[in-house]
Amino acid sequence: MKKRNLLLAALVLASLPAAPALAGWKLVPHAKPIAVAKGTLTVTPDADWNRWSVRPIKKGEVWTLDGTGLNEVYFVSGLIVGETLYRDADKKNRPLPTLTKGMTLTDIPEFFESSNRIALNTSLFTVTGVEPAKMGERDAVKFNYEYAVEGSPLKRRGMAIGSLSGGVLYLISYTAPATHFYEQNRAKAEAIMASAHY
Amino acid sequence: MALLARSLRIVLAALLVIQPVLVETARAQEAAAQPAALPVAEEETYKPVDKDERGLWMDTEEGERQLKASQQVIRDPALNAYVRKVLCNLVGQGKCTSIRLYIVRTPDFNASMAVNGAMVVYSGLLLRTQNEAQLAAVLGHEYTHFAGHHGLRMFRQVKEKSAAAAWLAFTGIGLIASFSMAASLFSYSRDMEREADSGGLALMAAAGYDTREASKVWEQLRAEMDATAAVRNTKSRKDKNGGIFATHPPTAERVTNLAQMATANPGVAGATGLDSYSAAMGHWWPVFFDDQLKRNDLGASDYLLAALAQQGWSPWLLYARGELYRRRALGNDIADAEKFYSQGIEAGGELPELWRGRGLARLKLERPEDGKTDLNEYLRRSPDAVDKAMIAMMAGETR
Numbered sequence: 058m059k060k061r062n063l064l065l066a067a068l069v070l071a072s073l074p075a076a077p078a079l080a081g082w083k084l085v086p087h088a089k090p091i092a093v094a095k096g097t098l099t100v101t102p103d104a105d106w107n108r109w110s111v112r113p114i115k116k117g118e119v120w121t122l123d124g125t126g127l128n129e130v131y132f133v134s135g136l137i138v139g140e141t142l143y144r145d146a147d148k149k150n151r152p153l154p155t156l157t158k159g160m161t162l163t164d165i166p167e168f169f170e171s172s173n174r175i176a177l178n179t180s181l182f183t184v185t186g187v188e189p190a191k192m193g194e195r196d197a198v199k200f201n202y203e204y205a206v207e208g209s210p211l212k213r214r215g216m217a218i219g220s221l222s223g224g225v226l227y228l229i230s231y232t233a234p235a236t237h238f239y240e241q242n243r244a245k246a247e248a249i250m251a252s253a254h255y
Numbered sequence: 256m257a258l259l260a261r262s263l264r265i266v267l268a269a270l271l272v273i274q275p276v277l278v279e280t281a282r283a284q285e286a287a288a289q290p291a292a293l294p295v296a297e298e299e300t301y302k303p304v305d306k307d308e309r310g311l312w313m314d315t316e317e318g319e320r321q322l323k324a325s326q327q328v329i330r331d332p333a334l335n336a337y338v339r340k341v342l343c344n345l346v347g348q349g350k351c352t353s354i355r356l357y358i359v360r361t362p363d364f365n366a367s368m369a370v371n372g373a374m375v376v377y378s379g380l381l382l383r384t385q386n387e388a389q390l391a392a393v394l395g396h397e398y399t400h401f402a403g404h405h406g407l408r409m410f411r412q413v414k415e416k417s418a419a420a421a422w423l424a425f426t427g428i429g430l431i432a433s434f435s436m437a438a439s440l441f442s443y444s445r446d447m448e449r450e451a452d453s454g455g456l457a458l459m460a461a462a463g464y465d466t467r468e469a470s471k472v473w474e475q476l477r478a479e480m481d482a483t484a485a486v487r488n489t490k491s492r493k494d495k496n497g498g499i500f501a502t503h504p505p506t507a508e509r510v511t512n513l514a515q516m517a518t519a520n521p522g523v524a525g526a527t528g529l530d531s532y533s534a535a536m537g538h539w540w541p542v543f544f545d546d547q548l549k550r551n552d553l554g555a556s557d558y559l560l561a562a563l564a565q566q567g568w569s570p571w572l573l574y575a576r577g578e579l580y581r582r583r584a585l586g587n588d589i590a591d592a593e594k595f596y597s598q599g600i601e602a603g604g605e606l607p608e609l610w611r612g613r614g615l616a617r618l619k620l621e622r623p624e625d626g627k628t629d630l631n632e633y634l635r636r637s638p639d640a641v642d643k644a645m646i647a648m649m650a651g652e653t654r
Contacts, residue, residue, distance in 0.1 A: 149489070151550075151551075152487070152551055153551065154551045154582075157583075157584045157585065158584075159584060159589075159619055160584070161615075161618070161619070161649075162645070162649075163615055163642070163645060163646070163649060164584075166642075167582060170549060171549045171550075171551055171582070174546075174549050174550070175549075175550060175551060179327075179361075180327070180360045180361055180362055180378070180546040181326055181327060181360065184641060184642075185641055186641050186642075186644075187641060187642035187644065187645040187646075188642075188644035188645050189644060189645055189648040198645060205326045205327070207325075207327060207361065208321060208325060208327075209325075210324045210325060210326060212326065
C-alpha cells in the first residue's frame with residue numbers, strides 16, 4: 058500500500074509543470090535598502106514585498122504584494138543599447154524594440170509603450186501623462202498608462218519612472234487592475250520609486 | 256469525447272480565417288467529400304440542423320459573447336455602417352441583416368466569419384485594403400465560407416479523420432497513414448479556401464466592382480512581407496509555408512488564380528470605390544497607422560504609408576513617416592524624420608504633433624534653438640497635451 062502511494066506521489070510530481078516548481082518567491086523586507094535587477098539601481102520599500110526568482114530579462118526583476126495579476130512592480134537596471142525591455146520571445150516575427158543610441162527622456166515612454174504593445178499583443182495601450190521627475194539626483198521621466206489585453210474586458214493601469222545615464226536605462230513600473238487594486242497599492246509603489254537611485 | 260470535440264472546434268477556428276498562412280505547393284489533392292446537402296446558411300431564420308452544428312454554434316456563441324464585451328471592438332457607428340454597407344451591397348440586403356459585424360482594433364491583416372454569422376474584421380485589414388473593391392474581395396471570401404457551411408464541413412472532416420488517425424496510430428501500423436490523413440485535412444482546408452476565393456470574386460463582380468482588385472490584395476501583402484524582410488535583413492516570408500500542413504493555398508497561387516478569374520469575370524472595370532473608401536477611412540487611418548507604427552516593423556509600415564500616399568503625401572502621412580523614422584533612430588533616421596515633419600508643415604499640416612516631432616528631432620540634431628521653438632509651438636497648439644509638463648521642461652531646458 059505504501060509503495061503504491063509513493064508511486065502515486067511520484068506520478069503526481071512528474072506530471073506537475075516544471076516552471077512553477079522551480080520558480081520561487083523571496084520576501085523583501087521593508088525599510089531596508091536593496092539593490093534590484095542585478096544592477097546598481099537601489100530602492101527602499103516601505104512595505105514588505107515579494108521578489109520573483111524568475112527574471113524576465115537578465116537585468117530585470119519582478120516584485121508583487123499579492124500576485125502579479127493584482128499588483129506588479131518591474132525593475133530594469135542598466136539596460137544598454139541593443140537590449141530589449143522584456144525577453145524577445147518571438148524575435149523572428151515580432152521583434153521587440155531595442156534601446157537605441159541617443160535616446161532621451163521623452164523617448165522612454167515611447168520605448169515602453171511599443172515594447173508593451175508587442176509583448177502583450179495589444180493595440181489598447183495608451184500613455185495618459187508624461188512629466189519630468191527625479192530618480193535620486195538624476196533627471197527622470199514619470200508617466201502613466203492604461204491597457205487591456207486581447208480578449209479581456211479588464212483594464213489595467215500603471216505608472217513608471219525612467220532615467221537615462223550615458224545611454225543606459227533604469228526603469229521602475231507599477232501595474233495593477235484599474236478597478237480598486239491600482240489605487241489600493243499606489244502609495245507603496247510610489248514609495249519604491251521615490252526611494253530609487255542608481 | 257466532449258473534450259476532443261471542443262478542442263477540434265478550437266483547431267477549426269484557426270483554420271478558416273483569411274490570414275496568409277504561407278504554403279508551398281498543395282500536393283495532396285484528395286477530393287473533398289461533400290456532406291449531405293445543407294440549406295444555405297444565409298437566411299435570417301437559419302438554425303443549426305444537427306448535433307455537430309449545434310455544438311459548433313454553442314462554442315462560437317460563447318466566443319461572440321466575450322467579443323461583445325471586449326474593449327477591442329470599435330463601436331464607431333460611421334465606420335461600422337460603412338463596412339456593413341459594403342457587405343450588404345455584396346450579399347444583398349436580406350442576407351446581410353442576420354450577420355453581426357465586429358471591427359476589432361488589432362494591427363494584423365485578418366478577417367473571419369464564424370458558423371453562426373458573426374463576422375470579425377481586423378483594423379489591420381482596413382489599413383491594408385486600398386479601396387472598397389479590395390475590402391469587398393475579403394468580405395466576399397469570408398461570406399462564401401459562411402454560406403457554404405465551410406466551418407461545419409471542416410469540423411466533420413476533422414472529427415472523422417482524427418478519430419481514424421488516432422485509431423490507426425494506436426495499432427502501431429498506422430503512423431504514416433495517420434500522418435497522411437492529417438495532411439489531407441489541411442488539403443481539404445485549402446480547397447475550401449479556393450472555393451471561397453472564387454465565390455468571393457463572383458460576389459464582387461455581381462455587386463459591380465472591378466474584380467482585378469482581388470488579386471491585388473495578395474500582391475500587396477507579398478510586397479509588404481518583402482519590405483519587412485528587407486529592413487530586418489531576413490528572408491521574406493511571402494513564400495514560406497506550412498507545406499502539406501498549410502491551411503491556405505500559397506499566396507502566389509492565389510494571386511494567379513484570382514487574376515485569371517478576374518479576366519473571365521471582370522465585373523465593372525475601374526469601379527474600385529477608392530473615393531468612398533478614403534472618405535470612410537480618413538478619420539481612422541491615423542489611429543490604425545499609429546497601432547502599426549508601434550509594432551517595430553519599419554519595412555511594412557513604410558510600405559503601407561507609400562500605399563496610402565498613392566494620391567499624394569498628405570500632412571498626416573508625412574507626420575506618420577516622421578514618427579516612424581524618429582522612433583527607429585538608426586543611421587540618418589532622425590535627419591530624415593526632421594525632413595518629413597518639415598514637409599508636413601509646409602504642406603499645410605495643422606496637427607500639433609508635427610511640431611512636437613520636429614522639435615524633438617531637432618534637439619537630437621543639435622539644433623537646440625529651433626527645437627525649442629518647435630516644442631513651444633506644439634504646446635501653444637496643444638495646451639492640454641498629455642506630455643505638456645515634460646515637453647515644457649525640454650523646451651525650457653534648451654533656452
